[in-house]
Amino acid sequence: MTIHTSGLTRHFGATEVLNGVDLDLGPGIHGLLGRNGVGKSTLLRIVAGQLKPTSGTVEVFGQRPFDNARVMDNTCLTGVDTAYPGWWSAADVIKGARLRYRTWDQAIADNLIADFALDAALSTRYEKLSRGQRAMVSIVIGLASGTELLLLDEPYVGLDTHNTSVFYRHLLPQADSGRTIVMATHHIDDAAKVLDSAVILGRDGVVVKQCVPEDADRYAVAGPELVPIDDAPRHARAAKFDDLIEHVLEVS
Numbered sequence: 001m002t003i004h005t006s007g008l009t010r011h012f013g014a015t016e017v018l019n020g021v022d023l024d025l026g027p028g029i030h031g032l033l034g035r036n037g038v039g040k041s042t043l044l045r046i047v048a049g050q051l052k053p054t055s056g057t058v059e060v061f062g063q064r065p066f067d068n069a070r071v072m073d074n075t076c077l078t079g080v081d082t083a084y085p086g087w088w089s090a091a092d093v094i095k096g097a098r099l100r101y102r103t104w105d106q107a108i109a110d111n112l113i114a115d116f117a118l119d120a121a122l123s124t125r126y127e128k129l130s131r132g133q134r135a136m137v138s139i140v141i142g143l144a145s146g147t148e149l150l151l152l153d154e155p156y157v158g159l160d161t162h163n164t165s166v167f168y169r170h171l172l173p174q175a176d177s178g179r180t181i182v183m184a185t186h187h188i189d190d191a192a193k194v195l196d197s198a199v200i201l202g203r204d205g206v207v208v209k210q211c212v213p214e215d216a217d218r219y220a221v222a223g224p225e226l227v228p229i230d231d232a233p234r235h236a237r238a239a240k241f242d243d244l245i246e247h248v249l250e251v252s
């Protein structure tokens, strides 16, 4: 397992965010889903070694991640809201990441920059980039970092349909290469097409359910309802993975 947590909690003063998260994740693409403010980014920051848990166990590559260089050198956490220095150019932000990760793959960065048509924006200061351009920079950094563990916090924000497809096209070979990829997102329809599993974090700060695409085969969609396939009326359609995720989110 790349990530193991057991009874993981994180409180901010009186605010109890994570309340006993039990999770085991290995190679593949995993979605981290949940309503606003349930603690997805907090969980990613703990796994990345940037934040200490309040209690419980968290292990990455079998080690405690907090401030642990052996974990942090092989883990990349990035996303549209990552606080890269605003006065640096986009090119310098990417160069900083290249120097940071020994596993950096410049060919992946070059191909992504070309496919995103990001060249023209590279000389722009990071703080002046659009949200979509920031998302593209974070995707370049995440995929090219080559780290065994990649944590993507809201990678789709601001991306148009074309660039979302570019992202998928480059993401899938990364998962096939054995990396563990965890992606926090609200874009369920898009994400469901690529996920190997979906972890749904509930409002009570625990994992409500981890489901895989095959789980959807047991359900059908009848009007607004998800019903077991054996009880489905004649007009119901077969449920898809995003239907199942939506349903679990509704009740979480």
Ligand SMILES: Nc1ncnc2c1ncn2[C@@H]1O[C@H](COP(=O)(O)OP(=O)(O)OP(=O)(O)O)[C@@H](O)[C@H]1O
Pocket: 012, 015, 017, 034, 035, 036, 037, 038, 039, 040, 041, 042, 043
């Ligand atoms: N450093 C902090 N100090 C105090 N509270 C914090 C801190 N970081 C996060 N929180 C609180 O923890 C809760 C969870 O925040 P987090 O960003 O992890 O949620 P999220 O699931 O990623 O949300 P969203 O989907 O809206 O991005 C929020 O109530 C937030 O205000």
